[in-house]
Amino acid sequence: MSKVKFGVVVFPGSNCDHDAYYALKHVFKQDVQFLWHKENSVGDRNVVIVPGGFSYGDYLRCGAIARFSNILKDVVRLANNGGTVLGICNGFQILCESGLLPGALIRNTSLKFVCRNVSLKIENKKTIFTGKFEDSSKINEISLPVAHAEGNYFCDSSTLNELESENRVIFRYNDNPNGSLANIAGIINKMGNVLGMMPHPERACEDVVGGHDGSWIFRSIIEYLN
Amino acid sequence: MYSAKIKVTLRKSILDPQGKIVEHSLVSLGYKNIKNTRIGKYIELNLDVPNEDEAKKITDEVCKKLLSNPVMEDYEFEISGGR
Numbered sequence: 240m241s242k243v244k245f246g247v248v249v250f251p252g253s254n255c256d257h258d259a260y261y262a263l264k265h266v267f268k269q270d271v272q273f274l275w276h277k278e279n280s281v282g283d284r285n286v287v288i289v290p291g292g293f294s295y296g297d298y299l300r301c302g303a304i305a306r307f308s309n310i311l312k313d314v315v316r317l318a319n320n321g322g323t324v325l326g327i328c329n330g331f332q333i334l335c336e337s338g339l340l341p342g343a344l345i346r347n348t349s350l351k352f353v354c355r356n357v358s359l360k361i362e363n364k365k366t367i368f369t370g371k372f373e374d375s376s377k378i379n380e381i382s383l384p385v386a387h388a389e390g391n392y393f394c395d396s397s398t399l400n401e402l403e404s405e406n407r408v409i410f411r412y413n414d415n416p417n418g419s420l421a422n423i424a425g426i427i428n429k430m431g432n433v434l435g436m437m438p439h440p441e442r443a444c445e446d447v448v449g450g451h452d453g454s455w456i457f458r459s460i461i462e463y464l465n
Numbered sequence: 466m467y468s469a470k471i472k473v474t475l476r477k478s479i480l481d482p483q484g485k486i487v488e489h490s491l492v493s494l495g496y497k498n499i500k501n502t503r504i505g506k507y508i509e510l511n512l513d514v515p516n517e518d519e520a521k522k523i524t525d526e527v528c529k530k531l532l533s534n535p536v537m538e539d540y541e542f543e544i545s546g547g548r
Binding site for chain 1: 475479480482483486506531532534536537
């Protein structure tokens with residue numbers, strides 16, 4: 240019996256929640272539940288996915304409203320107690336707004352919504368989320384889909400220095416699709432238990448949908464926590 | 466009742482691609498002397514509070530908390546009205 244209990248947060252406007260649920264339940268055969276935004280607790284879930292989409296219509300700023308939702312307060316509590324949190328796309332924006340991760344995601348420099356596969360360099364294989372890349376050390380680059388209009392990572396220079404010196408930039412774009420600072424595609428928090436990334440691993444867990452490079456990230460979490 | 470008029474803009478150090486594109490368009494319309502176009506948000510709200518100081522305090526608080534993100538945005542506001 241797996242010790243990992245996944246929760247997938249659902250906001251009004253989330254649209255990658257079912258992709259994450261499907262991958263975890265049917266591809267990786269994990270214990271997974273949805274967590275509605277009005278719930279006050281993540282319950283017994285020890286890994287929470289904050290999925291992509293347009294939470295609360297992305298009104299005001301991406302992630303700004305979701306950050307104050309009931310469920311997110313408990314996700315912050317879980318993260319501060321060492322629980323694992325993965326924010327994907329809109330989820331990454333929400334984690335930045337909530338202060339779990341530094342910086343912010345601003346409009347793509349192209350002003351266009353980008354939707355395509357991008358090549359990513361794995362910069363740190365010693366994390367909860369990337370351990371499987373270390374096992375298969377041949378894998379230094381992966382291809383994952385991106386789909387966003389606000390994926391341009393920004394932070395001040397002292398934060399960037401901190402991220403770089405602590406090896407907290409986990410994924411970097413080989414061919415930057417959005418103007419992101421230092422080609423950043425994904426970062427972790429200081430404790431190493433919270434990852435935010437713009438690309439969508441949950442959309443790339445089976446070859447039938449165009450690739451399985453995303454599965455390494457979920458398999459890393461599952462193996463690490465077991 | 467007081468009224469707050471709030472402007473939220475991208476910080477000067479941050480490239481504003483939207484402003485840039487609008488400026489390109491203005492220049493191509495022949496307005497060649499237009500420079501430094503920046504696009505922001507305008508928010509209006511009313512406050513049912515007893516005095517102007519309280520209106521300022523609350524407006525500042527909500528700007529910090531929700532209406533702007535200090536990582537990328539600056540805000541300014543004007544309070545008007547009163548009973």
